[in-house]
Amino acid sequence: MLKPLLGKFLMAAAVVVAGAAVAQAEKRVALVIGNSDYEATGRLPNPERDALAMSRKLGGLGFDVIEGYNLTYDELRETVRQFAKETRGADLSVFFYAGHGIAVDQVNYIVPVDAQMNDPIDWEFEVYALPDILRSVSRAESASLVFLDACRDNPMASQLAELRGMSTRTLNQSGLSLVNPLALPTSGSVVAYATEPGDVAFDGDGENSPFTAALLRHIGTANTDFAVLTSLITRDVLEMTGGSQRPRFDVSLTGPLVLNRVETVVSQAPSVAPSLDVEKIIFNTARDTGDIADYQAYLDSFPNGVFAVVARNAIARLKREAGVAEPGSQAGRVAVAEPELASATRIYRSSDPLVLPMTQAAIGLAANKTTEDELALTRMQRKELQLRLNLAGQKAGRPDGIVGKGTRRGIRGWQRAVGFEVTGYMNAVQYQMLVAKTETAFAQHMSSNPDALTKVSTKSRKSTGTTKKRKTNTTQKVAKPQAPAPAPKKKTFTESLAGIEDRVRDAAKDAFDKD
């Protein structure tokens, strides 16, 4: 038994493993806990070994490691307190836990070895809430990594569920739930779960649990961003468990995090090389296995990588072969279209001016009284509509917020100019187009006339007067058609004809319009 030899917890001063040049000047602290000897439910063979191996590994990477094995509740509390002190001024902190874990009402708890879990009320006093530990981690102004190899099949969970009469909804029978990201430091963090939240992780038949074994294998990879390591770890765990356990990483790092930075003296390769190597390895693996998941794993790590296009094509091809081709996508087309679309995402700039394209779908949408009423424009918004029509070169009258024949004419003129069906009524999509087309002019107008839409000026009242007057002059208007403002000066015959038709319709409508 390792336990008596190691003591309950001990401070391991950075053990420098030969080979790894630990030149980091930064302060790194780690808390490593492994609980194996459960009083109530029997022994889990691996956690102790997992924690021991992990603390050695972390020591080799320049961490001051606080270890704890088979901790009772009181001991756990004391250890966490000690760790909290250590995190002060740390640049990077790591928390590793192996043992039983339980999630109740979305809160994760670490189960100490002395927990009995046989009392529906007392249980809360027997387990240690993970957020309490994370709080001490997050106090550090640093990046933090949290590894939870804790979702081992938990007999206590079902015991507890029975006692409390809880549904599986509030109590994850087995496994942990997700950690609230807000509880973690803003300076970047990774929370790693041995398995999918809510699932059970294997304790493993070997020396270490599959998750810890994979972690140990890869965490010390030289000059590799942690984000890359995650895909390697995932791969290994999937492989070891025949695909039944998939670790999960919630990565919110603000920059690259390299755990083992090695300054190579043999510097024939610049810093690009290691990541390209890794990229190659992952891609080659995918090509060897020919598995969609492996290609996807590559794309996750290197969305813009050298082989990204090849990987996407491969996925499309494999999907097609497997008969899961997306409906409507013919064979060849996918391969051709995809790289194009992929590059579209890259060249896209959010600062580019917004130009809405005229589409058949937009033209085909009905625009009538119903669609306009649906917009439920307030008086102020109707004023804006009129102002925008004017800015678009139409003559919708003074923006008074009263939609009468002037406004209708403005809408019709605009619809004709832009290419919509001429109805004189707006719909949501057309209004979007109007806004997009007039935004610059509108912004300019508003900056020089800040009150343009708020005040009902005397002028606007006057304009109502002129509107009335015009009503009597309709015949004159038809006789003396004025070219609508926006259109180019030279017009084709049909266009001018349409303009006259429009005006005649206006005049006819005016007779009935009691606006």
Next chain:
Amino acid sequence: MDLKTWCAGVAIVLGLGASMAVAQEASPVALIEALSPEKTGPTVRALSSQNALAFLPDQPLPEGYDFPLVGVSVEFQDDTHILTMRGMRSLRTVAVALKDPSMQGHSFQVAAHVFSEKLGSAQFPLSTRRARAVVQHLTVYYGVPQEMLFAVGYGATRPVDRAQPYSARNTRVELINVSQH
């Protein structure tokens, strides 16, 4: 004893609500990442095995499950479903993300939430109109396939900030990956 369940981990909220001073524009890449089931696949799979098809993509989703979700800052004019320029700019980003090859074959719910004391019973219909306006804008102007999007108005039923129901944070538009693979 039963505490409210709430979504953790999966949701990255990139900007919320209409009245945000500076509407944050997320990059399409960030959106794709947030909506990719690959990142959250386990949760979705767990869901389908435990509670297969317990939701309909065009209906309000059950509470307490982790769907790949992202908040999109879509701005509307006052209490209408008229998109502002800023709102349309956000949707252009969304359109780029949705048309990425990695999003092919997925379907999304456009969930609009409206919390306004003065609107009262009009909150729900407005949220529905807003969701529809977003879907319509994306399909009509960007050719996002109609069958890829489901517009759902939630009214004032799902606050983010439960303490202050009429907080601006609660009025929002979310994109939720509801693909059932």
